[in-house]
Amino acid sequence: MGERKEKPQYLTLKRFILELLRKGKLSPHEKLPSERDLTKQFALNRNTVRHALGILEREGKIYRSGRKGWFASGQRLVFDPSKEHVNFDKLARKQGFTPAWQVLESGTMQATGELQELFNVEEGTELFHVFETGSLDGHQVYYSEYFFLAEICPGFLPKIVSRPMTDVLREDYSIHLYQKDLLIRPINMEEETASHIGLPTHSPGIFFRRIKNSQQGRIVQVDYEYWRADSIELRSTFSS
């Protein structure tokens, strides 16, 4: 009657791993024992082990990398969605990370569909596109697709390989970006997105769609960003 219910066994494993993390016996980015090792240690079936690991993954405590295994999550990059200016490089350095990014592809294209609507331009208007990945301390954390109005920044593309995009726009074109619209959605990473960051399909992620104005109020940039969910923390501080 008043008996305590049996706790599910996956909770035992989950708590064990949380303890390892709490006590520092698993350092950030350290690999966990293999799933089969855990089945032996806890006399559990591999399905049950994977159930426990999946829960920890969705809580952001651990993450998977490729097919290489499960790893303890690192420190989160704190990100303020209420700020109108966003500069990954500066933000990360301020928080003690070593950020890096790599352009995977860039070029010109013509506006159609959603992009045409968002930019509010005629179909066929020329856009620059940039696909890149970014990392913190050597660990890949995001994949993004940026789109710019080509006419406002001729010769833009070669410059961004080595300099932060916001710096190039400010210094070379006197364009200051202001975030106008921000959409945030927790997602499962689709195969293609995940593969760019070296993650397995269905890794938990956070998606951002940003629409940015120039100081003249014109929409000049649209970003789609896909972040590893455990790599960031969303926190707004209001100054008023």
Next chain:
Amino acid sequence: MGERKEKPQYLTLKRFILELLRKGKLSPHEKLPSERDLTKQFALNRNTVRHALGILEREGKIYRSGRKGWFASGQRLVFDPSKEHVNFDKLARKQGFTPAWQVLESGTMQATGELQELFNVEEGTELFHVFETGSLDGHQVYYSEYFFLAEICPGFLPKIVSRPMTDVLREDYSIHLYQKDLLIRPINMEEETASHIGLPTHSPGIFFRRIKNSQQGRIVQVDYEYWRADSIELRSTFSS
């Protein structure tokens, strides 16, 4: 060599259900076929069926309710995290929902631990606490725990059963709340939290911690809110 890889079978089921949703053959809040029905229809094992359903759940397309089954998600409440004022009742009505809330428990307590730190008051300072759930169109979507500085609003608790909390503070105490700090985190709902909203453990959720000032700049309220992840959409629009 150039052969297409076999698609995983759970993807077949996943896409089938997405099609049902897209075509409107599953209306919002309509129950899906039982897991065992789906195993028969698709000649799949129940584990595989549950895998597919879990992915759809984490994408916010479907949700579970109690042990009653899986349901198609409804329309999302659009929520702007950059706004300093938040009023669930008004926000929901403006978007065509019929909101409701229910106070589960309320009373007085003394500040300790994190609450004492957040309020920045002496240990033992009297606080009001209110635990409540909220629903949209009859479907429970959040559970929250509010804490107030008791001294600024004597006689507060009986009033909030029937009136929105922000209205009571404004009309009866001339207190206007300003969001000062906002923390957003995707979570798995823990057993206790989930049970308040009639959800099973590990339902995907979004957690908010809000710290609110009065117009005098004093911290007067701290909220912890747990939302069903599929019930809201985060979107900021900047007016500048």
Next chain:
DNA sequence: GAGTGGTCTAGACCACACA
């Protein structure tokens, strides 16, 4: 009582990673 979702076992085969 029949059916539901939640938990769990004991296997299996595959593609891929690493040594």
Next chain:
DNA sequence: GTGTGGTCTAGACCACTCC
């Protein structure tokens, strides 16, 4: 080649819901 995670099967028992 050995071990890894990803996918999948064929069962089982339980607590709970609904009729």
